[in-house]
Amino acid sequence: SAVISQKPSRDICQRGTSLTIQCQVDSQVTMMFWYRQQPGQSLTLIATANQGSEATYESGFVIDKFPISRPNLTFSTLTVSNMSPEDSSIYLCSGTGQGGNIQYFGAGTRLSVL
Amino acid sequence: QQPVQSPQAVILREGEDAVINCSSSKALYSVHWYRQKHGEAPVFLMILLKGGEQKGHEKISASFNEKKQQSSLYLTASQLSYSGTYFCGIKAAGNKLTFGGGTRVLVKP
Numbered sequence: 001s002a003v004i005s006q007k008p009s010r011d012i013c014q015r016g017t018s019l020t021i022q023c024q025v026d027s028q029v030t031m032m033f034w035y036r037q038q039p040g041q042s043l044t045l046i047a048t049a050n051q052g053s054e055a056t057y058e059s060g061f062v063i064d065k066f067p068i069s070r071p072n073l074t075f076s077t078l079t080v081s082n083m084s085p086e087d088s089s090i091y092l093c094s095g096t097g098q099g100g101n102i103q104y105f106g107a108g109t110r111l112s113v114l
Numbered sequence: 115q116q117p118v119q120s121p122q123a124v125i126l127r128e129g130e131d132a133v134i135n136c137s138s139s140k141a142l143y144s145v146h147w148y149r150q151k152h153g154e155a156p157v158f159l160m161i162l163l164k165g166g167e168q169k170g171h172e173k174i175s176a177s178f179n180e181k182k183q184q185s186s187l188y189l190t191a192s193q194l195s196y197s198g199t200y201f202c203g204i205k206a207a208g209n210k211l212t213f214g215g216g217t218r219v220l221v222k223p
Binding site (some may be wrong): 001004031033041042043044045048058092094096101102103104105106107108 | 116144146148154155156157158161163201203209210211212213214215216
């Protein structure tokens with residue numbers, strides 16, 4: 001199994017600022033993903049982080065708002081830009097192991113925007 | 115399109131059984147089950163790749179009916195540690211995992 005570390009684990013930010021969340025995996029993963037989860041709700045896929053190229057975004061999510069980088073196989077960042085209170089949520093990083101089937105999750109970053 | 119889970123919540127006494135259902139309007143390649151405790155990461159339980167196949171994890175098992183595009187998770191002789199929110203995730207075409215709305219399970223002593 002893959003161990004996925006995220007930081008920060010939580011943050012409180014001011015409206016209009018940006019926050020970058022880091023995701024580090026302990027072994028090479030084939031694919032990495034970023035999800036958003038409102039408290040008590042399901043997980044919604046934001047984008048697939050592609051190594052060395054632009055991320056693939058889901059409907060309703062755009063690169064200007066959620067720029068993503070993945071410079072190598074074990075690291076990715078998600079930036080939440082120009083934040084508003086509606087961005088308050090839990091952001092989770094995920095990766096699939098070598099077999100490509102099982103997806104593991106980090107503990108998430110709990111973001112509050114004031 | 116998000117799979118539909120039922121029930122939304124269930125309360126059990128320790129030792130009782132429960133079934134959680136997950137259905138999709140799309141043809142499925144695989145079904146993935148996760149359990150998430152409050153404030154923690156979703157934890158992978160099992161994956162089902164073939165129709166009619168049953169997999170097991172401790173006293174938690176699951177089935178996958180490919181024709182009906184449904185999966186069921188069976189909690190047998192539930193333990194206090196089974197409490198949490200269970201999510202089914204489905205993969206149709208492509209590698210994206212789409213999650214259901216979740217089922218909250220509370221096991222009481």
